Amino acid sequence: MTDQPTEPQAHGLRINAQPGHADIRIDNELLPPGTVTGYTLQHDIAGGLPLAVLHTRQPDGLVFEGLARVAVGVAKSPAALIIEFLNTIDPEHLDQQALNRSDYGGGPGATARAMLTTLKEHARALEGGTR
Template sequence: MDDQVHWVRITAEHTTGTMALDGRDISSQVSGYDLRQRAGQPAELVLFLSPVVKDEFDGLARVAVGVSPDPGPAAAAFLSAIDAGELERNALARYDLLNGGPHEMTRAMLALLQDWASGRWQPEVSG
């Protein structure tokens, strides 16, 4: 098999970006990618195709199948870094999460953890 490399251009800004392969914009066809490189080797790019892709390809290609990573280890690392007191204080301070219903504190803490994990809410810094 030919070891031909392809020209790739990736621009990323926050949660958006563009990707071109051999000068062709493929941004709308890609839902994610992994890019890695070892010293002295060409970069290796694994593309995760969008589920709405309905494109055709005809030709030879070196194919790498991307498998989504197991979220368990990342979730465990994230949760192990959480200070229980800080979580409780922040949950109680979020009136938008408290509704007086059953299990409201647990629901508020889970919602707060989701916000923290996604970067939508920053924990208060206690002095």
């Protein structure tokens, strides 16, 4: 059995951030300086507690204890996110969507512009939870 919970648990969280520096306390315990390289806070008012994702350097022996849902994660690079997104696109479907756009203007770069616009729309739809 594992000691880790399957879902993030509620803990007291305090972040005192200044440009280039943040003191982060979980259950009033200050995390060692330089441990956290970034963080993301998400809050859906109807969904209850906010979610804090801490991006860490992963030093040996680090323990997070700690009323936000706290999850520890490693951020993906922008390139990895783009590749992951593009892997979900059906090339034939993209081709048809781009060529059938009402704003397809023709001329040099028209197909590329139409495809990029279509891809941006797909990304916005994914971000908003629709598609």
